[in-house]
Amino acid sequence: MNKMIQTVVLGLFTASLAHAEPSSQVAWTPDKLNFIKQANSKSGKELAAQCAGCHGDNGVSPSPDFPSLAGQLATYTYKQLQDYKNGQRTHTLMTSIAAGLSDQDMADMAAWYSSLPPPRNKADKKDLEIAERLVFEGDGRRTLPPCYTCHGSKGQGEKMDIPALAGQQAEYFTATLIAYRNSERHNDIYSRMRILSQQLSDAEIQELAQYYQQLQ
Ligand code: HEC
Ligand code: HEC
Missing domain, CATH: 1.10.760.10 (Cytochrome c-like domain)
Incomplete structure (x- = not known):
């Protein structure tokens, strides 16, 4: 094989490998959905005490840089925590926090946050x-x-x-x-x-x- 073709083929192979990297390891199966549905939001509330400093006591974040979690779909929150733990989503703080959580912890906290009323802003509405x-x-x-x-x-x-x-x-x-x-x-x-x-x-x-x- 000539050198240029070799380089091109290698390049394509690497590109397709990069492409094959999954964007998430969470696969939605009936079992997974049931697992999240049956989570224990009471124990989620206790576990979430460690998150309150950044995400607020009731999941409404006190800081513009931290997302609110209140009222969020449990399946979405669960997926994000899994993605942080598995390295598909990276963030210095959240990666290390998620590393210490079990599947059950994630489902329980996701259930608790989803049960809370979503954030409301009292500021005047602008036309956008x-x-x-x-x-x-x-x-x-x-x-x-x-x-x-x-x-x-x-x-x-x-x-x-x-x-x-x-x-x-x-x-x-x-x-x-x-x-x-x-x-x-x-x-x-x-x-x-x-x-x-x-x-x-x-x-x-x-x-x-x-x-x-x-x-x-
Ligand atoms: C020291 C502050 C801090 C603590 C403590 C913290 N978080 Fe976070 N969290 C953040 C920041 C900052 C982000 C945004 C990171 C990013 O941009 O990926 C975030 C993002 C998230 C997201 C993604 C939200 C979205 O809308 O996609 C979830 C879910 C989450 N945190 C859950 C938790 C849970 C559960 C805990 C407690 C076990 C926790 N966090 C503790 C700062 C914190
Ligand atoms: C085809 C469906 C689709 C459309 C259309 C769409 N989104 Fe999304 N959006 C998603 C999905 C799925 C996610 C979550 C992906 C993940 O797991 O990170 C998302 C995530 C987001 C997030 C991250 C939320 C968080 O808490 O971190 C923002 C912000 C967002 N979308 C804004 C928008 C805006 C603004 C538009 C219109 C310009 C839009 N989206 C249109 C499907 C869509």
Whole structure:
């Protein structure tokens, strides 16, 4: 084989290997869904005392950089904790925290957080036309389906892995969309959020973050 072809073939092989890396090790089976459904939210509440400093006593985060977890779908929270533990999603703090949690701990805390009322923001509502258009119409000139088709018209999320966004901290929201955009966050199955975020400008991301933060 000539050297150039060899290099190309090797390159393709490595690229396909990188592609084969799964974005998550969580596979949704009836057993897994039942396991999460039957979790013990009482013990989840006790376990979550160690999380309160950052995520708030009732899952409403006191800091713009920490996501709120209250009212989140249990399946989504469970998947994120697994992804941190298995290395599919990385973050200095959360990776080390998730490393010490069992499957049962994750399911129990996910159940507790999902039972809490979602965050509400009292700030005055602003008109956010660019965001509203992206949420309800998307953009046919780009590959941008409307956000509501997946995340719901009230940002309430959709089973199994589509998170609720209503009331989420805007700074966290912006940071995580930018992390998807540059593939630093790559635990979205089928690259759904990576593909979408790569087509959004910084200004659009910031407005979308404001839009969802003020949504109740
Ligand atoms: C020292 C602060 C800190 C503590 C303690 C902490 N977290 Fe976090 N958590 C964060 C930060 C910061 C992020 C955002 C990380 C990122 O961008 O990936 C996060 C993200 C998460 C997410 C992903 C949320 C989403 O919307 O995708 C979950 C779930 C989570 N934490 C659960 C927990 C649980 C459960 C505990 C306790 C066992 C805990 N955290 C303790 C700071 C903390
Ligand atoms: C095709 C379905 C789909 C569409 C359309 C979609 N999303 Fe998502 N989104 C997802 C999924 C699935 C996840 C969770 C992926 C994972 O496990 O990390 C997600 C995650 C997110 C997160 C991370 C939430 C968190 O707590 O960390 C944000 C923010 C987000 N989406 C915003 C948007 C916005 C804004 C739009 C519209 C421009 C949009 N999404 C359109 C499926 C979708």
